[in-house]
Amino acid sequence: MNRPPHDFHPLLRVVHWLMAAMVLAMLFIGVGMVSTTGPAYLTLLELHRPVGIAILILVLLRLPLRLVTGSPPLPLDLPPMQVLAAKGSHVLLYASMAAMPLIGWAMLAAGGYPVKLFSGLILPPIAPHDLWLYAWLRQAHTVIAVLFFALILAHLCAALFHGLIRKDGVLRSMTVGTPPSPSEPPQADSEISDFDVFAPADDPGAPEFPVPQPKAGE
Amino acid sequence: MSTRKPVPAGPLLVIGGIAALLVLPFLWAAGWIGPKRINGGDVTRALEYNTGKKQPGFRRAHAKGLCLSGNFTANGAGSAVSTAKAFEPGTYPVIGRFSVAGGNPLATDGRNVFHSMALLLNTPDGQEWRMAMDHTPIFPVPSAAGFIALQRATRPDPATGKPDPAKMKALIAEYPSVKAFQDYLTKAVLPSSFANATYYSINAFTLTDSTGNARFVRWQFTPEAPLSGLDKAHLDTLPRDALFREMIDRTAREPSRWHLILTIANPGDRTDSATVAWSGPHRTIDAGVLTVDKVMPEEVGACRDLNFDPTILPAGIGLSDDPLLAARSKVYSSSFQRRAGEGPHPSAVGGDLAEDLAKDPAYKEAAR
Incomplete structure (x- = not known):
């Protein structure tokens, strides 16, 4: 049974929304801290490094989970360009989530800065102390941040487009999950909720092929 | 490929919203919309304006400098007020930089401006203590806005070489601390050497002891070399790099030493403004001795590519x-x-060294 489920794995959904909040917070913290010479600069800078490393750790846990549990199939009637955009943007989102903390970390190392997470916890340098490299990485950190924000906006708009206009179940696959089809008989393991992180990804009770979802429930 | 359904306007508006x-x-x-904030670029631009032009590759302030290295030997007394490893008895490596104020990397040393010492102290626990200190216990302005105003008002008029008096008057009206600073600088001794100046932390900081008790502190590095002053009436007769050459010659003969004196704040001391001195008796702690035994041009020293962020x-x-x-910061x-991003450019001291070497017959011989 190699069929992907209808929805993203519940644990993946939890991590998705947790990281969505963290990544958005980081982008706001990042552009906010560089915008000011006020005391907020130091407060935000102190948050920026540990949250960035937390995102790096989460994405390193999330990527294998995503590769193992797979993704639900896109609607069969989705135009090929939109399929390409969906898959390409997911690759870029993962790449950005992993690259931004690594660039930030390498950038501080290249600038000769201690990579301080908390008082007393300093990470080792992952790049040589080199100001050309620092200048390059520092610039990349800003440019990729702005592109990352634009990508997140496009991702959000696309998700809402699926949920509000196409009503094709794609948005639900990363939110509440697909409700059991009314035509399906009640299942023995129906007490396992969609958000139960221990629910098997490959639920044998699910239908063999994607079934059209009722529009009323969207 | 059937007929396309019209996209409903309502959901589109929701998505756009x-x-x-x-x-x-x-x-x-x-900061791209809404009230204007002062960002870092606003201040670097003000510094460039004061300097007269952008000096690519150099610090926008304190552009002229000399790298130093040595060590700090803590005597343990500082551990009474702080858990920092640097205060535990032991000797810790230090690198740093002597500099004079201003954005011109080839400025003459004969100016009544900040003489400064920046330090980076490493401890075996991987922690760093960076400091950027001036030879004055007070700072002319309390804020970034004040600093920008100071840079704009004190730009030397190309005709007279002095700031516009009308602008200075307006600055002092807005920032009276500038006057207090000018008065201090006028009467204070302008140290004749980097080695005999006291360097002050400028700002207040906090020290936290092993019981979690935090105290406000300012610190200073007090020299063992006796203070002597430059003749302020004849500063213009000094060779361009007089202070730097003196320090290089002196360090070749002997190391220079300073005592790190921690001054614990009294109740009522201003901790939120570097423009106000702490007066009267204070609890002070001599935490140890800084020894500077090597100085070198920025081209070969470790200080150029560091940001001495205090x-x-x-x-x-x-x-x-x-x-x-x-x-x-x-x-x-x-x-x-x-x-x-601009890349390093030759320093004044590095240029001197190259000139000296070129004049040296032994070097000429070796180069041939």
Whole structure:
């Protein structure tokens, strides 16, 4: 049974929304801290490094989970360009989530800065102390941040487009999950909720092929 | 490929609205919309304006410098007020930089301006303590806004070489601390050597002891070399790099030493403004001795490619409520980012060294 489920794995959904909040917070913290010479600069800078490393750790846990549990199939009637955009943007989102903390970390190392997470916890340098490299990485950190924000906006708009206009179940696959089809008989393991992180990804009770979802429930 | 359904306007508006709810706060957070904030670039631009032009590759302030190295030997007394490893008995490596104020890397040393010492102290626990200190116990302005106003008003008039008196008057009306600073600088001795100057932390910081008790502190490095002053009436007769050459010659003969004196704040001392001196008796702690035994041009020293951000502090030492600290950190970072991208340029001291070497017959012989 190699069929992907209808929805993203519940644990993946939890991590998705947790990281969505963290990544958005980081982008706001990042552009906010560089915008000011006020005391907020130091407060935000102190948050920026540990949250960035937390995102790096989460994405390193999330990527294998995503590769193992797979993704639900896109609607069969989705135009090929939109399929390409969906898959390409997911690759870029993962790449950005992993690259931004690594660039930030390498950038501080290249600038000769201690990579301080908390008082007393300093990470080792992952790049040589080199100001050309620092200048390059520092610039990349800003440019990729702005592109990352634009990508997140496009991702959000696309998700809402699926949920509000196409009503094709794609948005639900990363939110509440697909409700059991009314035509399906009640299942023995129906007490396992969609958000139960221990629910098997490959639920044998699910239908063999994607079934059209009722529009009323969207 | 059947007929395309028209896209409903309602949901599209909802989607656009949700996107705007993210975009507008983002633009506000970035400072691109809404009230104007002072950012690092505003201050580096003011410094460049004061200098007269951009000096690519150099610090936007304190552009002229000399690298130093040595060590700090703590006697343990500082551990009474801070858990920082640097205060535990032992000897810790130090690198740093002597500099004079201003954005001109080839400025003459004969000016009544800040003489400065920046330090980076490493401890075996991997922690760093960076300091950027001046030879005056007070700073002329309390804030980034004041600093920009200072840079704009004190730009030398190309005709007279002096700031416009009308602008200075307006500056002092807005920032009376500039007058207090000028008065101090006029009467204070202008040290004749980097080695005999006292260097002050400028801002207040906090020290936290092993019981978690935090105290406000200012510190200073007090020289063992006796203070003597430059003749302020004849500063213009000094050779361009007099202070730097003196320090190089002196260090070749003997190391220079300073005592790190921690001054614990009394109740009522201003900790949120570097413009106000702490007066009267204070509890002071002599925490140990800084020894500088090597100096070298920035081309070969370790100091050029470092940002001596005074907010990079080890555990046991923290920030105070002085808003100037955040401003210094941000502006140093902006300056660092700019010069990193511009690439290093030859320093005054490095140029001197190359000239001296070129004149040296032994070097000429070797080069041939």
